[in-house]
Amino acid sequence: MLVRGKMRLAETGVNVVPVPEHIAIIMDGNGRWAKSRGLPRFAGHKRGAEVVRDMVKGCQELGINYLTLYAFSSENWKRPASEVADLMGLFRLYLTRELNELHRNNVRVRFIGAREGLPGDIATLIEQTEEKTRRNSGLNLVMAINYGSQNEIIQAVKAVAKDVEKGRLTASEITEHCFAAYLETADIPDPDLVVRTSGEQRLSNFLLWQAAYAELAFVDVHWPDFTRECLEGVIRDYQSRERRYGSSSK
Ligand code: IPE
Ligand code: IPE
Ligand code: MG
Numbered sequence: 001m002l003v004r005g006k007m008r009l010a011e012t013g014v015n016v017v018p019v020p021e022h023i024a025i026i027m028d029g030n031g032r033w034a035k036s037r038g039l040p041r042f043a044g045h046k047r048g049a050e051v052v053r054d055m056v057k058g059c060q061e062l063g064i065n066y067l068t069l070y071a072f073s074s075e076n077w078k079r080p081a082s083e084v085a086d087l088m089g090l091f092r093l094y095l096t097r098e099l100n101e102l103h104r105n106n107v108r109v110r111f112i113g114a115r116e117g118l119p120g121d122i123a124t125l126i127e128q129t130e131e132k133t134r135r136n137s138g139l140n141l142v143m144a145i146n147y148g149s150q151n152e153i154i155q156a157v158k159a160v161a162k163d164v165e166k167g168r169l170t171a172s173e174i175t176e177h178c179f180a181a182y183l184e185t186a187d188i189p190d191p192d193l194v195v196r197t198s199g200e201q202r203l204s205n206f207l208l209w210q211a212a213y214a215e216l217a218f219v220d221v222h223w224p225d226f227t228r229e230c231l232e233g234v235i236r237d238y239q240s241r242e243r244r245y246g247s248s249s250k
Pocket of ligand 3: 028030031
């Protein structure tokens, strides 16, 4: 059985591995899911958005504190304009329709990724969503939209260079800890578990710095078919691993 959050742990006093504090998911396989059913890719993306709703609930119930979802990469602009437009339409719909429900459920929603490149109304919706949910204390939902980790790192390096130029920082003060504060994820703990659905085994420019010591799980299920059981499965697998961070095994 899964241990649902820290409360339960304290109550039982049982020495078990807690659920990950932060799960990050590369939601892949929408297109293949649709294709295998003779449906347009849009149908896969639409179904994928419904799974997001379910995963948010699942993570809340399991006592996960942070859930990061990779929804659109900075490389996804390479797709046909019609697919990009479909995806933007779904973000619009999701952000409009789900906001009240997320807020009611005490979810704090944040976004990582370059906002400048997004349609203006979506950038506005992002700001409104962050503002409205800013004081919520439940699940932290981080949506990665127009996100690319290499670009995030470059932006951080530029900001560090500027601070050095201005005399606010010296080169010797730059540590891993200090650098992480320049990333978009500054106040978000590193992911404990990075999951990728659909069988691909790569990070595709996702949280390259932050996932330095994450456990990785590659699941052979397309995102639209990812269920609560799948989520519980990857968490159970995570709980069975020994995280060593470079030290000797027990
Ligand atoms: C993930 O599914 C959604 C996005 C990347 C936006 P894909 O659209 O990549 O689906 P596949 O990988 O082509 O099956
Ligand atoms: C990664 O999936 C991005 C998202 C899930 C949003 P892709 O389908 O774009 O990745 P590649 O192209 O297969 O590496
Ligand atoms: Mg894909």
